[in-house]
Amino acid sequence: MIRNERRRVGGVMLCHFVASLAALGMPPFFAILLSEEFGSSQLHLVGWFYVLPTVFSALAAPWWGRFADRFGARRSLIRAQLGLALGFLLASQAGSVGGFALALVVQGLLGGTFAASNTWLAGELEGERLARALTAMQASARAALVIAPILFGALIGTLSPLTLYAWLALLPLAAAAMVATFPARGTPPERVGNTASTDGKMRRASESGERVHPGLLLWLQFGFSFACVITYPYLIADLQERFAGLSTVTLAALFSLPHLVYLALSGPLGKALAGYDPRRLLILAFAAMALACGAQYVLPGGDWQAQAGIWLARLAMGLAMTTAFVALHRLMSGASRQRPGRLFGRLDAAAKWAGVAAGLGAGLLASRFGLASPLLASAWVLAALGLSLAPRLATLLPSPSQRTRT
Template sequence: MSAQTLRASAGSSFGRAQVHAVAGCYFVASFAALGLPPYLTEILPELGDRHARWAGVLYVVPTVFGALGAPLWGRLADRYGRKRLLLRAQLGLAVSFLLAGWADSLTAFTLALILQGILGGTFAASNGYLGAALAGPALSRALTLMQGSARAALVVAPIVVGSLSGWLSPHRQYALLAVLPLTAALLLAALPEPAAPAPGRTAPATEDGPPPAVSLRTLYALEFAFVFSTVISFPYLISLVEDRLPGTSPTLSGVLFALPHLCYLVSALAVHSAFRERPRAGIALGFACIALGLAGHALTHSLYGLVAARLVLGAGLTLGLVCLSVLAADCAGGRPPGGMFGSLEFFSKAGAVVAGLAAAAGSARFGPLAPVLTGGAVAAVTVVVSLLPAPHARPLRSRRCPR
C-alpha cells in the first residue's frame, strides 16, 4: 500500500471518536498545568521563599515561555508531522512536571516552569493536529470542544489538587501528576497522522472561494483583546468578592469564580450551532456581554447581583470562545495549520501575560476594582471596533504545507 493511500485512509477514518480522544487527552494533561499554579503560595515557602513573594512572577513564567515557543513548534509540526509534535508536547509536559516535583530549590523549580512553557504547548499542538484533518464547521466544532476541555480542567483541577493536598503537598503533586501527560501521550500514539480532509467534507480556500470573515491579523487582535479582557479579572476576583461581600466562605468564592466556565460547558455547543454562520455578530455580542458583566462586578454589592454579573460574563466568555473558534477555522483554510495555530496561541498567551501585569499594577494602585474596570473598557472598545465595516478581504490562495 502506497504512502498516499495510507494518508487518505487515515484522513477518512478521522471522526468524532478521534476528536474526543484528542480533547480528552488535553483535559488529562492539563491537570497539573491548571490545577497547581493557584497553590504557588503554599509551594514556594517549601523552597525558601518564605512569604511567597515570587508567586505572581512564577504564575506567568510558563505562559511567557509558552508564547515564545508556540510559533516555532507550530512551524515544526507543519514540516515534520502534527502527531509527532503533539506527542513531543505531552512528553515535554511530563518531563517538566517531574523536574518541578523533584526540585529542592527555588532556582530549580523556576527552571522547571520555564521548561514547562518551552516544551509544553499541548493546546496549540492539539489544535494544529485537528486543523490538519478537519476544516469548516467540523474544525470549529472540534475547537469548541477543545475549549470545553480547557474550561473543565480549569474548574475541576484545583478542586482535585486541594483534595489531595491532605495526603501529598502540592509541590510533590507535580511529580505525581506527571503520569497524566505521559498517559495522554501513550493514548495519542494510537491515533493516525492526520491527512487533509477528503473532498466534499470541506470547502478549501482557493482563489475562487469566498474570502474569510476576518483577516488573520484581525483574528490575532480579537484573540488578544478577548483573553486580556477576560483574564484580567481572574487574579483578584476573590479579593473583590471579599470587598463586596465580607465574610464570604472560600467555597462560595470558588463557585463564583467557576460560574463563567460552567456557562461555557453547559451552552458552548448550542452557541456554536446558533452562531457558526455569523461569527462576527457573535463576537461583537460576546464582547458586549463581557463589558456589561465586568461593569456589573464594579456596581453590585449583593450576592444576587454578583451571581448575575458572573453569568453575564459567562455568556460573553462562551460567545467569544465559540466565535473565535469559528473564525479560526475559517482562517485555517488553505494555510499550514501548525504555524497558524501556533501564532494564535502566541497572541492568546501574550494577552494573558499583559492582563496579569495590568491586573497587578492596577490593583496595587487603585484596589480590586481596577482590573474589572480595565477589562470592561477594553471589551467595550473592541465591541465598537468589531462593528465597523470590514475591508474587503482578499481570497486566500491555495497553499501547500512544506514537506
C-alpha cells in the same frame, strides 16, 4: 463525522484534558510547595512561578507552530506531551527554588499542548466541525481548571508537592502514548466528502472566516484573552470587600459561574449559532460582556438587590463570553486552511502574552484605583474590540438582491 475520525478527535481532547489537569492543578499550591519543600517564606515568588511557564510558552509557541507545519501535527502533539512530562519530572527532582524555576521554564518552552492539539484538529476537520472542536477544546481546559485544584488539594494531604509532580508526569506520558497510536490525518477525499455534507449556512459561515486578516484575528485573540484574564486575580477579594456577608463557597461560585456557563452551553450555542455571521456575533458578544463587566464595577455592596445584581451580571458575562468564543473559533476555523501550525502557534502566543499583560495590569490597577478597577478595564478593552469590528459590519450586510432571494 465518521466513527474513526470521531474517535481520534475525542482522543486528542482527552489527551489535552489529562495534560491540562497536571499543568493547571499545581499552580494554586505553589505557596505550600515553597514553604514545605524549600523552607522559603518568600511568597512573592509565587507570582513569578505563575508567570514563568506562560512567558516561555509564548516565546516558543510560534516556533513550535512552524515545527508542526513542517514535521506534522501528530509529531508536534507528541513532542508537546513529552516536553510537559520532562518539565514535571525536573520539578519533582528540584532541590532548590532555582531548580524548580528552571523546571517551570522547561515546562513552558517544551510544552504547548493546547496549540499542538488545535493544529492537529485543523488537520482532521474543517469548517463548522473544526469550530465546534475548538470550542470543545476550550471547554476541556475550563473543566480541568475547575476539577484540578480540588483533586490535587485532596492529594497534597497525603503526598508532598514534589512527589505529586513525579506522579503527574505520568499523565502527559500516557497522553503521548495514546496520540502515538492514532493514524495520520484523514485522506483528502474523506474530508471533502464530509465537508460537502454541511448545509449552505454553515458553508457560508466557514467561508466568511477566510476574509479575516491574520492581524485582526491576533488582535481579537489578544484583546479578548486580556479582557477575560484581567478580571480574575482580584475578583474574589473585591467581592469579599463589597459583600462582607458572603461565604467563601459563595465567592468561589461567583468566580466560577461564567466558566460553568461555558461548560454547560458552549456545545448547544455552537450548534444554534452556526448559521450566523461570526463577526456580527462577536460585536454583540463584546458589547454584552462589556456591559456585564461594567455592571459588576458599578454595583454597590450590601443589600440583597446588589447581590442579585452580581449574580445576574456574572451569568450574563458567562453567556457573552461563551458566544464570543464560539464566534472566534468560527473565524479561526475559516483562517486555518493553510499552515495551521503557524496560525495556532501565533494565536497561542497572543493569548499567553495577553495573560501576562493582564496579570501585571490587574496588579497595577488594583493598587492604584481599587480592587474593582480591572473590571472597568475589561469593559473598555471589550468596547475597543467591538469598535474594531464595527467598520467591517457594513460589508457584511446583505445587498437588496440577497434580501429579496431570502
